[in-house]
Amino acid sequence: MAGLPYDVAHLLAGGLVLLSLMLLYQDRMYALLSVFAAHAVILSLAVAWQAYVQSAPHLYITALIALLFKGMIIPVALHRIVQQLGVGRTIEAVVGVGPTILLGIALIALSIMVMRPVTEQADVLTREDLAFALSVVLLGLLMMVTRRNAVSQVVGFMSLENGLIFAATGAKGMPLVVEISVAFSVLIAFIVIGIFLFRIRERFDTVELVALDQSRGEQP
Amino acid sequence: MLALTPGYRLGATLNILASLLTFAASLALLGARPPVGHLLLVDDLNVFLIVLNTFVGFTTSAFSASYIAHELQSGHLTPGYLRFYHAMYQMLMFAMNLALLANSIGLMWVAIELATLTTVLMVGIYRTREALEAAWKYFILGSVGIALALFGTILVYLAALPVVGQGIDAMAWTTLNTHARAFDPALLNLAFVFLLLGYGTKVGLAPLHAWLPDAHAEGPTPISAVLSGLLLNVAFYAVLRFKILLTANAQALAPGSLMIAMGLASLVFAALMLYRRRDIKRLFAYSSIEHMGIITFAFGIGGPLASFAGLLHMAMHSLTKSAIFFAVGHVAQVKGTQKIAKIRGLTESHPLLGWGFVLGVAAIAGMPPFGIFMSEFLIVTSTFAREPLLAIPLVAGLLIGVGALVLRMQGLAFGAPTPNAGATHASYVPFFVHIALVLTAGLFLPQALVTWFRAVAALVG
Numbered sequence: 001m002a003g004l005p006y007d008v009a010h011l012l013a014g015g016l017v018l019l020s021l022m023l024l025y026q027d028r029m030y031a032l033l034s035v036f037a038a039h040a041v042i043l044s045l046a047v048a049w050q051a052y053v054q055s056a057p058h059l060y061i062t063a064l065i066a067l068l069f070k071g072m073i074i075p076v077a078l079h080r081i082v083q084q085l086g087v088g089r090t091i092e093a094v095v096g097v098g099p100t101i102l103l104g105i106a107l108i109a110l111s112i113m114v115m116r117p118v119t120e121q122a123d124v125l126t127r128e129d130l131a132f133a134l135s136v137v138l139l140g141l142l143m144m145v146t147r148r149n150a151v152s153q154v155v156g157f158m159s160l161e162n163g164l165i166f167a168a169t170g171a172k173g174m175p176l177v178v179e180i181s182v183a184f185s186v187l188i189a190f191i192v193i194g195i196f197l198f199r200i201r202e203r204f205d206t207v208e209l210v211a212l213d214q215s216r217g218e219q220p
Numbered sequence: 221m222l223a224l225t226p227g228y229r230l231g232a233t234l235n236i237l238a239s240l241l242t243f244a245a246s247l248a249l250l251g252a253r254p255p256v257g258h259l260l261l262v263d264d265l266n267v268f269l270i271v272l273n274t275f276v277g278f279t280t281s282a283f284s285a286s287y288i289a290h291e292l293q294s295g296h297l298t299p300g301y302l303r304f305y306h307a308m309y310q311m312l313m314f315a316m317n318l319a320l321l322a323n324s325i326g327l328m329w330v331a332i333e334l335a336t337l338t339t340v341l342m343v344g345i346y347r348t349r350e351a352l353e354a355a356w357k358y359f360i361l362g363s364v365g366i367a368l369a370l371f372g373t374i375l376v377y378l379a380a381l382p383v384v385g386q387g388i389d390a391m392a393w394t395t396l397n398t399h400a401r402a403f404d405p406a407l408l409n410l411a412f413v414f415l416l417l418g419y420g421t422k423v424g425l426a427p428l429h430a431w432l433p434d435a436h437a438e439g440p441t442p443i444s445a446v447l448s449g450l451l452l453n454v455a456f457y458a459v460l461r462f463k464i465l466l467t468a469n470a471q472a473l474a475p476g477s478l479m480i481a482m483g484l485a486s487l488v489f490a491a492l493m494l495y496r497r498r499d500i501k502r503l504f505a506y507s508s509i510e511h512m513g514i515i516t517f518a519f520g521i522g523g524p525l526a527s528f529a530g531l532l533h534m535a536m537h538s539l540t541k542s543a544i545f546f547a548v549g550h551v552a553q554v555k556g557t558q559k560i561a562k563i564r565g566l567t568e569s570h571p572l573l574g575w576g577f578v579l580g581v582a583a584i585a586g587m588p589p590f591g592i593f594m595s596e597f598l599i600v601t602s603t604f605a606r607e608p609l610l611a612i613p614l615v616a617g618l619l620i621g622v623g624a625l626v627l628r629m630q631g632l633a634f635g636a637p638t639p640n641a642g643a644t645h646a647s648y649v650p651f652f653v654h655i656a657l658v659l660t661a662g663l664f665l666p667q668a669l670v671t672w673f674r675a676v677a678a679l680v681g
Contacts, residue, residue, distance in 0.1 A: 114410065117406065118404075118406045118407050118410050126378070130378070133371075134371070137367065137368075137371060141364065144360065144364065150356070153360060157360070157363055157364070157367075160364070160367055161367065164367055164370050164371060164374075167371060167374050168370075168374055171374050171377055171378050171381070172381065172386060
C-alpha cells in the first residue's frame with residue numbers, strides 16, 4: 001500500500017515527531033505554546049487524513065476536537081495563565097539543548113526499532129504510524145522529565161496525549177469509545193490543571209505567610 | 221447530585237445511604253448474574269472484588285461521616301468543599317465499580333482514568349501547599365501511568381485485530397480471552413510491558429510509587445483508606461486481567477517473571493523505607509506499597525496455591541488497611557498532629573482507640589491470629605515449593621517490614637501519653653467490623669469462600 005495516502009500520512013506523522021523535538025528545546029513560554037498549537041493542528045490533520053484513508057467518518061470528529069480544544073482553546077487559555085502568572089519571559093533551565101536533543105533522537109530510534117519488528121503483521125500504514133506515535137509519546141515523557149515549570153510539564157503531557165490519540169486513530173477501526181474518552185479526559189485534565197495553576201499561584205503569592213501561621217502542626 | 225445537597229449532615233447521610241445501596245446491589249450480583257454484554261461483564265473474579273469494594277466503600281462512608289464532622293468543627297474544611305467531597309466520593313465509587321465491571325479494555329481504561337481524576341481532586345481538597353503539591357505529583361505520575369496503559373491497550377487491540385476483526389468485539393475480555401492463543405506474541409509482550417508499567421504506577425509498584433505516600437499523607441483520611449484499600453486493588457485487577465490474557469498465549473513471554481521482579485523490588489524497598497518515616501499516614505502508605513508488592517509477587521509466582529493466597533491477601537489487605545486508616549484518622553484528630561514523634565502512649569490516654577490501633581498494626585504486620593498471617597504464610601510456602609531461592613528475599617523483606625511496624629507501634633501505643641489536642645467523636649464500629657472480619661478469616665475460612673477462591677485462582681493461573 002504505497003502511493004499518495006501513504007506518503008501524506010508519512011509526512012504528517014514525521015511532522016508530528018519533528019514538532020515534538022522542537023517542543024523539547026523551546027525555552028520561552030510563548031514560543032512553547034505556539035509550537036504546541038502547531039503540534040495539535042498537525043495532529044488534527046493527520047487524524048483527518050486517517051479518517052479519509054480508512055473512510056471512517058467518526059474520526060473526523062476526533063480531528064475536529066483536537067483542532068478546537070488542543071489547537072485553539074487550550075493554547076489560548078494557557079497563554080492567559082502564563083500572562084497572569086507573569087512567567088512569560090522566564091527562560092527555563094532546561095537540561096541543555098544539545099544533550100536533550102540527542103536523547104530525543106535516541107528515543108525516536110529506539111521506538112522505531114521496537115515497533116517495526118513487532119508490527120510485522122499489521123499493514124504498512126499502521127506500522128509507520130505506531131512507530132511515530134510511540135516516539136511522540138516518549139518525547140513527551142522526556143519533556144516532562146526535563147522541565148521543572150508546571151506549565152511546560154502540562155504542555156509535555158498534552159503532547160504525549162497527542163501521540164496517544166495518533167496511535168489510537170492509526171489502529172484501524174478502533175471503537176469510538178476510546179477517541180471520545182481521550183478527548184474528554186484532556187478536557188477534564190485541563191480543567192483540573194487550570195484550577196491547580198490558580199490555586200498554586202494563590203498559595204505562593206498571597207497566602208503563604210498566613211498559611212504557615214495557620215498550619216498548627218496538623219499538616220507535616 | 222450530591223453537590224446539590226445543602227447541609228453537610230444530609231450529604232453525609234445520603235453518602236452512607238448511596239454506598240449501602242451499592243453494597244446491596246453488589247450482593248445481589250452474587251445471586252443473579254446479568255448476561256455478559258458488550259460493555260459489562262460479571263464473573264467469579266470481579267464479583268469478589270466488587271463485593272469487597274462496595275463493602276469497604278460503605279464502611280468508609282460511615283467512618284467519613286464522623287471524621288468529616290470533626291474536620292468541619294476544627295475549620296479545615298468548609299461546607300462548600302464538603303458537598304464537593306461527597307459528590308466526588310460517589311463518583312470515585314462509581315468509577316471503581318465500572319472499572320471492575322467493564323468487559324471492554326477501553327471502558328476499563330476510561331473508568332480508571334476517571335477514578336484517578338476524582339482522587340486527584342480529593343487529595344488536593346485541603347488546599348494547603350503540601351496538599352496541592354501532593355495532588356500535582358499524583359496527577360502527573362498518575363497521568364503518565366494511565367497514558368502508558370492506554371498505549372498498551374491500543375497494542376492489545378492491534379494484536380486482536382487480525383484475529384477477531386474490527387470493532388468493539390476486539391476489545392472485549394470475553395472474546396480476547398477465547399482468541400488469545402492466536403494473537404501475535406511479540407505484540408502482546410510489548411503491550412504487557414506498557415500495561416504493567418502503566419497500571420503498575422497506579423498500583424504503586426517500586427520504581428513508580430513516588431506519588432503514593434504524598435497522596436496518602438496529604439489527602440483526607442477517608443480517601444487514604446479508599447485509595448489504599450480499594451483503588452490499588454482496582455488497578456491491580458487490570459494487571460491481573462492482562463496477565464490472564466498473556467498466560468492464555470503459549471508463545472508470549474511468561475508475565476510472571478516481570479511481576480515477581482517488580483513485586484519483590486516494591487516489597488524490599490518499602491520495608492526498608494518504613495524505618496525512616498516520621499509521619500504516621502506516610503508510614504502506612506509505605507506499608508501499602510509493601511503489601512501490593514507482596515500481592516504482585518504472589519500472582520507472579522502463579523499456580524493454584526500462590527494465586528489463592530494472592531486473592532486472600534488482596535481481600536485481607538483491603539480490610540485491614542482501611543481499618544488502620546480509620547484508626548489513624550482518629551489518632552491524628554485526637555493528638556492534633558500526624559508526626560509520629562509527637563504521638564505517644566495511646567493505650568493509656570485512649571484505651572479503646574489505642575488497643576484497637578495495636579490490633580490493627582498487629583494484623584497488618586502479619587501476626588498469627590489474623591488473616592494476613594495466613595495469606596502471607598501461604599505465599600511463603602508456595603514460594604518455597606516453586607522457587608526456593610526467591611523465598612529468601614521475600615522472607616527477608618517481610619521480616620524487615622514487621623520489625624519496622626512493631627518498633628513504631630511500641631512508640632505510638634505505649635509509654636507516657638502526650639497531651640491531647642481535642643476530643644473526637646470517633647465511630648469505632650467500622651474499624652472493629654473490619655478487624656473482626658480479618659480475625660475471622662485468620663481463624664476460620666468458610667468452605668464456600670475457599671472453593672470460590674480456588675475457582676478464581678484456577679482462572680488466573
